[in-house]
Amino acid sequence: MANPGNVARGLKAAISNPNNSEEAKERASERLRQMQESGELDSQEAHGANVAIGHKAAISNPNVSVEAKVHSAQALDDMNE
Template sequence: MKDTANVARGYKAAIKNRNVSDEGRLHAEEELKRIQSNEAPSEEGVSDDEARHNKNVARGLKAATHNPNVTDAGKQQARSRLESMGQQPEQPAD
């Protein structure tokens, strides 16, 4: 799942950026209002790229839980992020 504070910062930057089109600024304003009102995004609002990104993030986190070079604290953090994404992390024998 994306960090909403970082996403909001990106939209704020887009609104102030002169190189962003009027349409892009309008979209950024709408999304920023949605984030600020804590409105959950609808499933229809998730683009294919965003869905693919979320799947890739989950795969990377799952890989981290199995990687012997990742510390126990890192593995626990990866499991926590997976849980926050709605995934069921595996509990491998370390």
């Protein structure tokens, strides 16, 4: 099954694409509204996932200081508890 965040990004892109018909934009807008109303798009969950991705990226980035990597590792440990 597709990630709801990715689906929402695709729908938003369809809505803003000037090459899409008004009918396609309306369908995308309606589907996005349904996803929001049904709770498929939990912004808190998405935020937490994005924070974790940022910490993982910091740990593997050679340009990040050791202190920052330690902080990110601790933050990831705290998130997983």
